[in-house]
Amino acid sequence: MKSLVSTLAIGLVCWSVAAQAQRTPPPMSEMAREPFQVFDNLYFAGTGEVASYVISTSDGLILIDTLYGGPYTPYLVENMRQLGLDIADVRxxxxxxxxxxxxxxxxxxxxEYIPDAQFGAAEEDWQMIEADLGEQAPRLDFVIEEGDSLTLGDTTLHFEITPGHTPGTTSIRMAVFDGGTRHEAYFHGGPALRTDDPAVIAEFLADLERIKQIPDIEVQIINHFDIHASSADNLFERAERLANRQPGEPHPWVAPEDFHDWLDEMIADTQERLAAAQ
Ligand SMILES: [Zn+2]
Known part of the structure; x- marks a missing residue:
């Protein structure tokens, strides 16, 4: 019994040291990026690695993901300010x-900034956050479930729970607008498979195949800079094209073939992972 306890204690120490090390934010000098507007109603305010987006609506803002904390919280607020967005308007x-x-x-x-905003996540991933942070965990105001939607002003987001990266990875279907022209977008909340469990891999695969059948998706929104088809450019290369876009040229994010190429590659890769796991 004693040896079990001490093994457990060593395990916990290792876990907490690993977790601490993992939670040291990367240097700002490497990660800071200029924020930019992607669509009429979508803004990138993230870093060189992980993204944070702001959706503007007729009745306030929706913030998606919150970066590494520490110095990246005022960084996020300042990025929004540079975009003409006030953190106080986040609902x-x-x-x-x-x-x-x-x-x-x-x-x-x-x-410190938005005590009245409503914070939401899927139940499974909220449990991960609480297990990680304990009393330092943020407050959860609402749970996101499969098939839920969220409407703020003129904007509705549709949620899908797409496990595989984490148990409750949340993905979003939404409309984005380019000079008033509507395009359907898909935002996969965790497109990198992080499990060896065949049942979860199969679910991840089924979700990808289902997403491929959703009609009219033209825009892929990505949560890390390099989630894209191997033939497509990354987030910042694309942002460069957007910044240099001439009148009449298509929006670089409106690229349904890139989205489907990415899905095809993901599906093929996941089929291999599933075969190997079985
Ligand atoms: Zn992740």
């Missing part, structure tokens, strides 16, 4: 997955 904060680079800023935002 909802959505956390799409229970990994620290997506939620560590949430508590300080709640405590």
């Amino acid at each position: 909802y904060v959505l956390i799409l997955q229970g990994h620290w680079d997506h939620y560590m800023g949430a508590r300080e935002l709640q405590d």
